[in-house]
Amino acid sequence: MFEQKKxxxxxxxxxxxGNRLTQRSYHIMLAALPAVLVGFKTxxxxxxxxxxxxxxxxxxxxxxxxxxxxxxxxxxxGSAALTGLLLAxxxxxxxxxxxxxxxxxxxxxxxxxxxxxxxxxxxxxVALAVAILMVSWKHLFDFDGMLVNxxxxxxxxxPIAAAKHFGAQAAASFNLWxxxxxxxxxxxxxxxxxxxxxxxxxxxxxxFIRWEICLSFMAGIYISALLFHLVDPMRFAxxxxxxxxxxxxxxxxxxxxxxxxxxxxxIPMLIYGAAGGLMTVLIRNIGNYVDGVILAILVINLVxxxxxxxxxQAIGKVV
Amino acid sequence: xxSKKELKLAYALAICLLVVGVVSYAAFPLxxxxxxxxxxxxxxxGRVLFDHKTxxxxxxxxxxxxxxxxxxxxxxxxxxxxxxDCHTPPAADQKVNQTCLDCHELDExxxxxxxxxxDAYHGQCIGCHKDFGAGxxxxxxxxxx
Numbered sequence: 001m002f003e004q005k006k007x008x009x010x011x012x013x014x015x016x017x018g019n020r021l022t023q024r025s026y027h028i029m030l031a032a033l034p035a036v037l038v039g040f041k042t043x044x045x046x047x048x049x050x051x052x053x054x055x056x057x058x059x060x061x062x063x064x065x066x067x068x069x070x071x072x073x074x075x076x077x078g079s080a081a082l083t084g085l086l087l088a089x090x091x092x093x094x095x096x097x098x099x100x101x102x103x104x105x106x107x108x109x110x111x112x113x114x115x116x117x118x119x120x121x122x123x124x125x126v127a128l129a130v131a132i133l134m135v136s137w138k139h140l141f142d143f144d145g146m147l148v149n150x151x152x153x154x155x156x157x158x159p160i161a162a163a164k165h166f167g168a169q170a171a172a173s174f175n176l177w178x179x180x181x182x183x184x185x186x187x188x189x190x191x192x193x194x195x196x197x198x199x200x201x202x203x204x205x206x207x208f209i210r211w212e213i214c215l216s217f218m219a220g221i222y223i224s225a226l227l228f229h230l231v232d233p234m235r236f237a238x239x240x241x242x243x244x245x246x247x248x249x250x251x252x253x254x255x256x257x258x259x260x261x262x263x264x265x266x267i268p269m270l271i272y273g274a275a276g277g278l279m280t281v282l283i284r285n286i287g288n289y290v291d292g293v294i295l296a297i298l299v300i301n302l303v304x305x306x307x308x309x310x311x312x313q314a315i316g317k318v319v
Numbered sequence: 320x321x322s323k324k325e326l327k328l329a330y331a332l333a334i335c336l337l338v339v340g341v342v343s344y345a346a347f348p349l350x351x352x353x354x355x356x357x358x359x360x361x362x363x364x365g366r367v368l369f370d371h372k373t374x375x376x377x378x379x380x381x382x383x384x385x386x387x388x389x390x391x392x393x394x395x396x397x398x399x400x401x402x403x404d405c406h407t408p409p410a411a412d413q414k415v416n417q418t419c420l421d422c423h424e425l426d427e428x429x430x431x432x433x434x435x436x437x438d439a440y441h442g443q444c445i446g447c448h449k450d451f452g453a454g455x456x457x458x459x460x461x462x463x464x
């Protein structure tokens with residue numbers, strides 16, 4: 001029986017609900033602030049310098065590209081500022097200025113505008129920029145080496161690297177509550193799990209990010225880390241550790257959920273997130289890299305068009 | 320496309336944050352402490368992160384400076400030289416390391432066999448760990464790739 005209530009569309013003119021790209025970008029930046037502020041408290045003015053320079057240079061790269069490509073100026077949408085902030089959150093507080101500027105160039109020009117600008121990028125620009133920097137200047141993301149001059153009030157050992165090199169025993173020496181409140185070395189804005197979760201909750205409740213991707217990413221991490229841990233508890237760290245250490249929560253909330261590079265339907269979103277979580281743990285536990293979040297995000301970005309093929313059946317049929 | 324207000328906000332953000340960023344980098348760089356907190360040794364066998372502060376502080380292992388920075392024996396600040404200052408092979412045209420010649424005449428120096436940095440570290444670290452029955456002694460317990 002044909003159901004009249006489905007797909008009812010009113011006549012134009014339509015009413016705009018007031019949501020704009022600009023509003024969206026600044027709300028995501030607002031959600032990232034708690035974790036960033038914890039980073040400022042831990043690392044002081046050098047961290048402030050990295051974040052400020054990153055946001056400013058990202059806006060300027062976008063403005064420069066707009067001018068060179070003779071496009072309308074798009075910095076008003078706040079997307080470049082957001083990219084700059086998210087990128088800086090992944091950096092160590094002692095990131096050299098030239099690496100910050102190179103990183104924002106990679107994210108804005110290579111990651112976003114080469115693909116056609118906002119909404120057209122196949123890969124998350126932030127993840128792409130960090131991946132290129134990690135491969136080109138590996139030492140910049142060696143948090144143990146980059147933060148040697150900091151006298152911190154907690155164990156100054158990058159937890160994910162410790163677990164990778166010294167096994168589950170090293171991971172067990174980190175208290176999960178300490179990891180959650182940001183007492184761990186790492187990126188400026190990636191250490192404080194509670195701050196990230198607070199921001200993520202706000203974004204999910206306001207509808208700025210899709211909870212399906214975020215939660216399935218975390219579930220993917222949790223389940224796969226648990227399985228590894230059950231198989232060899234001496235070698236592989238537990239799921240709670242994997243969830244709170246490294247880039248995990250940042251990746252689940254701010255990277256995997258990026259609109260342009262993530263699927264739009266329910267089942268694909270769940271597969272996309274869970275695959276990202278699984279890939280992260282695979283890279284961390286048996287791969288060559290210390291933290292797998294960035295590369296896992298790029299891999300799921302790559303399979304996203306394929307996942308979007310799984311779509312609801314069209315209503316009606318061709319006779 | 321975007322309102323003037325939004326564009327102005329973006330320009331203001333870019334200018335203000337650029338100024339704050341440049342000032343932070345120029346005026347407030349992270350200072351290298353007089354006594355290192357941690358030292359990352361990058362060597363072929365794999366990097367080693369050495370927690371200098373935990374070893375030297377009274378609340379840590381309380382190792383005296385001269386236990387490691389062992390020569391010369393005077394305990395004033397000047398004597399705390401970096402290990403590699405002395406434990407480095409001499410130049411091809413020299414019999415002894417230039418650091419030795421900074422304070423001694425060549426004919427004063429009897430022992431010209433100075434262990435290289437790697438041997439010195441291994442002897443010092445593993446020796447001490449064995450003496451106290453604590454701390455890593457196997458390669459993979461310190462060296463990570």
